[in-house]
Amino acid sequence: MADSDANTIVSLNNIGKHFGKVKALDNVSIDIKEGEIFALLGPSGCGKSTLLRIISGFENPTEGELLLDGKDMTRTAPNKRPVNMVFQSYAVFPHMSVADNVGYGLKMDKLLVDEITTRVDTALAQVHLDQFKHRMPDQLSGGQKQRVALARALVKQPRVLLLDEPLSALDAKLRDAMRLELVKLQETVGVTFIIVTHDQSEALAMADRVAVLEAGKLRQVDTPTALYNHPVDAFVADFIGKVHTFDVQHIERQDNHVRVTSDELGELTLPLNKLPERISTGAQVNASSVLAFRPEALKVNLANEPTASTASTETNQANEIQLPGFLGDIAFQGQHSIVEITRGDKPSVSAIVDHSSLSALQTQPIGTPIVARCALSDLMLLPAQ
Amino acid sequence: MSLENYRQQPAVFAAFAAPTLIWLLLFFIAPLGIIWLYSFGENVSLVDIETTWTLDNYARIFQPEVLVLLWRSLWIAGISTLVCLVIAYPVALVIATAHPDKKPWLLLLIMLPFWTNLLIRTYALLNILGTRGRLNDVLGWLWETTNTLLTKFGLGEFQLIGESFTPLKFLGTPGGVIFGIVYVSLPFAILPIYSSLERLDKSYLEASLDLGAGQWRTFYHVLLPLTAAGVVTAGIITFIPALGQFLTPDLLGRGQVDMIANVIERQFKRANDWPFGSALSLFLLYITFVLLAVRSFYDARKAHRS
Ligand SMILES: Nc1ncnc2c1ncn2[C@@H]1O[C@H](COP(=O)(O)OP(=O)(O)O)[C@@H](O)[C@H]1O
Ligand SMILES: [Mg+2]
Numbered sequence: 194m195a196d197s198d199a200n201t202i203v204s205l206n207n208i209g210k211h212f213g214k215v216k217a218l219d220n221v222s223i224d225i226k227e228g229e230i231f232a233l234l235g236p237s238g239c240g241k242s243t244l245l246r247i248i249s250g251f252e253n254p255t256e257g258e259l260l261l262d263g264k265d266m267t268r269t270a271p272n273k274r275p276v277n278m279v280f281q282s283y284a285v286f287p288h289m290s291v292a293d294n295v296g297y298g299l300k301m302d303k304l305l306v307d308e309i310t311t312r313v314d315t316a317l318a319q320v321h322l323d324q325f326k327h328r329m330p331d332q333l334s335g336g337q338k339q340r341v342a343l344a345r346a347l348v349k350q351p352r353v354l355l356l357d358e359p360l361s362a363l364d365a366k367l368r369d370a371m372r373l374e375l376v377k378l379q380e381t382v383g384v385t386f387i388i389v390t391h392d393q394s395e396a397l398a399m400a401d402r403v404a405v406l407e408a409g410k411l412r413q414v415d416t417p418t419a420l421y422n423h424p425v426d427a428f429v430a431d432f433i434g435k436v437h438t439f440d441v442q443h444i445e446r447q448d449n450h451v452r453v454t455s456d457e458l459g460e461l462t463l464p465l466n467k468l469p470e471r472i473s474t475g476a477q478v479n480a481s482s483v484l485a486f487r488p489e490a491l492k493v494n495l496a497n498e499p500t501a502s503t504a505s506t507e508t509n510q511a512n513e514i515q516l517p518g519f520l521g522d523i524a525f526q527g528q529h530s531i532v533e534i535t536r537g538d539k540p541s542v543s544a545i546v547d548h549s550s551l552s553a554l555q556t557q558p559i560g561t562p563i564v565a566r567c568a569l570s571d572l573m574l575l576p577a578q
Numbered sequence: 579m580s581l582e583n584y585r586q587q588p589a590v591f592a593a594f595a596a597p598t599l600i601w602l603l604l605f606f607i608a609p610l611g612i613i614w615l616y617s618f619g620e621n622v623s624l625v626d627i628e629t630t631w632t633l634d635n636y637a638r639i640f641q642p643e644v645l646v647l648l649w650r651s652l653w654i655a656g657i658s659t660l661v662c663l664v665i666a667y668p669v670a671l672v673i674a675t676a677h678p679d680k681k682p683w684l685l686l687l688i689m690l691p692f693w694t695n696l697l698i699r700t701y702a703l704l705n706i707l708g709t710r711g712r713l714n715d716v717l718g719w720l721w722e723t724t725n726t727l728l729t730k731f732g733l734g735e736f737q738l739i740g741e742s743f744t745p746l747k748f749l750g751t752p753g754g755v756i757f758g759i760v761y762v763s764l765p766f767a768i769l770p771i772y773s774s775l776e777r778l779d780k781s782y783l784e785a786s787l788d789l790g791a792g793q794w795r796t797f798y799h800v801l802l803p804l805t806a807a808g809v810v811t812a813g814i815i816t817f818i819p820a821l822g823q824f825l826t827p828d829l830l831g832r833g834q835v836d837m838i839a840n841v842i843e844r845q846f847k848r849a850n851d852w853p854f855g856s857a858l859s860l861f862l863l864y865i866t867f868v869l870l871a872v873r874s875f876y877d878a879r880k881a882h883r884s
Contacts, residue, residue, distance in 0.1 A: 251784055271787040284785035288803045297799070298789030342785075349789065 202227040202262060202385050203248060203353060209256035210243055210409075217243045218254070219409040225353075225402075230379055230386045232400035234393060236432070240409045241389040242281075245355050248387065249278045262352060272301075277346035281357040283338045285330045285345070291317070292326045294341050298349045316348035319378065336367050343378070353385045360395060372399055393433050397421070405429050425469045426576045427483050437542045438483040441574070453574060455484055457539070458514050461569065468574050481577040490571035491516075491544035493532055493554060496562035514572065516542065516565040520557055534565050616856035627852055635857035644841065644858075651837040654752055654827075655820035658759040659767075662816045663809060665760070666767035670808075673768075674775035685772075688765050696762065700829050703758055707748040707830065714745040750832035758826035763819065767812040774808025807880070814873055818866050838862060 203225040210218040217240045225231045233241040246252040247259060250271030258267045266274055277298070286294050292313050299309045317323050320340040330338060339359065346354055359375065360368045376399055379386050390396050396403045397417040405412040405420065405428075413425045424430035427438055443454040451468065453461045461484075496517065521533030521541060530551050535541045544565055546554070554563070617635050619627040638644065673684045691699060706712045721743040728738060748754035782804060786796040802809075824839035831837075838858065845855030 249784075249788060251787075271784070272790045272792055278785070278788045280781045280785055282779060282781050284779065284781040286782060286785070286800060286804075297786070297791075301790040301795060345785075345789065 200227045201225065201260075203387070204260035204263075205244070205248075205257070206260070207257040208244070208247060208254045208259070210240070210247065210252060211255045217409050218247075221257070221406070221409075221411045223404050223411065223414055225385065225387060227385055228383055229401040230376065230388065230399055232396035232403045233387065233389045233406060234396040234403050234432070235391065235406035237391055239406045241391070241406055242357055244406070245278070245357055245387065245389050248353070249276055249355055250274050275352040276355055277349050277351040277353075278355040279339070279342045279346050279357065279359055281359075281361070283335075283342040285333075285338045285341045287330050289330075290326070291322060291328050291330070291333070291341050294330070295345045295348055298345060302349075312348050313344075316344040319347065319381070320344045335362055336371065339363070339371075347378075347382060347384065351384060353387060356386060356388045358389055358391070360390070360392070368395075375399060397433065405432060407432075423469065424573070424575060426578060427485060428578065430485055430573060430575055435488055435543070436485045436573075437488070438485045438575075441482045441484055444482060444574075451574065453482075453484065458484055461514070461572070463569065463572065463574055469576065483575055483577050485573045485575055486567045486571055488531065488543045489545040490567045491534075491542065491565045492567075493534065493544050493546055493550065493563055493565050495553060495557065496564050512570075513566045513568050516567075518542070518563060518565060520554060520559055520561040520563050522559070523551070523555065534563060613856045613859060616853050617860050619853045619856075621851065621853065624850070635853045636861070638854055639858060639861055647836060647838050647841055650752075650835070651821055651823075651839075654755055654759070654835070654837060655817050655823070658756045658763065658820045659813050659817040661756065661760045662763050662767040663771075663813060666764060666771055666812060667809070669764075670768050670771035670775055673772050688768055691762075691765060696825065699762070700758060700825055703761065703830060704749065707754050707757065709745045709747060709749070711748075713748065717746060718743045749830055750834040752831075752835050754830045755823075755827050755835045755837075758830040759820050759823055762826065763816040766819075767816045770811040770815060771805065771808045774805040774811075778804055807877075810873060810876065814869055818869060821865065822862055 201224045203223075205221055205223045205225075208218055208221045209216070221240075221244065233244055235241050243252060247254050248261075250266075250269060250273075253268060258265055260266065261275065286297065289297065295313045295316055296309045299312060304312075314323070314326075317326060320343050322337065322340050322344060325333065325337060330341070333341065339362075356375075360371055363371055372395065375386070375388075388396070388399060397420070400417060402414060402416055403420055404414045407428055413420060413429050415423070420429065420433045424433060427436075430436045431438070439455050439457050441453055441455050443452075445452045446465075450462050450464050453463060455461070516534065516536065518534040518536040518541070521535040523533070524531040529545050529547050532544045532546050532551075532554060533541055534544060542565065554561075615629045616627055618631045618633070619629040620632060620634075622628045639648070669688075673681060673688070676684055704711075708714070721739060724739055728736075748757065778801075782800055783796055786800045787793075791799060821837075822839045823837055824843060827835050827837045827840055828843075831840075833840075839862075842855050842858045842862075845851045845858065849855075
């Protein structure tokens, strides 16, 4: 894929990696742009770290090529690449002081002592560790060690900074603070960040673009909002936030829409332009698909309560689906609440409801008949795999 | 029942510990005590020793003939230890980085010599190191080959490598003894280094490479310092037995490279001077204690830092 545009900094072209019989990566192609925060997201064992290690040079891909700034670096030694890594375990050298750790890479580059000192000081100030210069690593907390690892990598002014699960070892409160701080730091230094994470909220909150990997295969590369609103398949939809899915028995493609038959939701007509490429181009029509919606797409009313839509005409009714059920638990979440809708022997669904809609439900006993509605425009038809 | 529970079960603990304690008392503490008493004693007849609390035996250690031997023991043990460490580190590194399937076999290979009696192994070394031994056979063959090559290239008449091959003398030289000590101590040096390499988090090495260091500088700045504890252990575990080596200098040294243990043996046998032999033995023990104290000081300082 030579057609990567000018500001592409890392090109992964058809990367494959086998460990013996294990296929850790399978034909992965991604272009990462200069100056962005790019997240590699996927469940544990999907090959994220392996991909990061291929970029840093600690693994050689079995197939494919890696371009850095347009230059082929597939087999270049790690110490000859203009990238630096913040390791998951931080790997702060225990026998060196904070300053020596941060200065290590500059010393290896044979810089003058004076320049090393100045740059180390700047880097330590950037991560707010100026006071800890002379400490040994065993006198630092986990979060501080991570800052040392960050400063140590950034001080080398890499073209790309690689971070393997940078927040996973921190406690919840520190994690949220560090999220913000990493984004701010990236804005300050302007270096391209590639962050590996298995936490979708982390990826969505921090990254400009996210690649979703599953079992060594690339599922989708997109901005967080596009991933959330237009997932390419059920896996991505489920991995990026919560989603309810319903089996589809039949799909029929017509001129500019598809007719979908589902045992549970009945027969529906969906416009083509809102569907993932694989379905809208017809590639997926006969394979198994699912209908899906997110909890916040549901509106909940008491069953006997007249609403604008129930009272309206038939055409309006065709614009939404209805799921009758019974009021289950209500979980208060601050801004909103999560209402569980039990549906007898069918799997229950949950709806995210704001305070104004909640008041009518709150007074009702558990088991009160209710109806959940979802607008057709909020419904997603997705390939199951 | 956890191991700590022995405190609540003194009777059970005593029952289990008693055989070991009695064994230690009878065959280690008691003989050592006797030797200790002897070291302050004097020969009153051919077989009787009277403990007179004299310090003469210790004073005799500091006569020149003994000091020479002590000094030789120290440097032979020291050089043997250094040679051992230099060989052991790469070997341990190879095992630690080998494929997980191969590791047990490589470790077995290291342990294999232990399955043969030390005496037999040392006699085998005699066969190898002798003037007409296998090592000289190989060296002789190398000389012949080089000589043939040189002649072929018309350099024969310059006699660059001598007129004929003279077998090297290994037996009865410090070199031979060091060779023997290195040979028997090598597994003991490899294992502690291997275990410290095995415990090391590999991402330290990757971090060093990532930051621009090559393999050599990573070795010097990161790998070696982080496995120093294993190297120190390997050094001590090699040096202490090497210092008290008796069989190797006796057989490979041909009585010309005596170490302190050979002198001690002579006191108990031919010289029949048990008090002096005892004092020498204990002196060796004190050196060991000092070394171990240095080691635990090193450990304590490290523990204090963290
Ligand atoms: N050095 C290795 N040897 C063998 N298998 C490996 C090695 N590294 C990773 N794997 C395998 O490759 C797959 C992907 O691993 P990894 O990239 O670490 O996943 P992630 O970081 O997404 O959790 C896993 O199945 C893992 O067991
Ligand atoms: Mg990982």
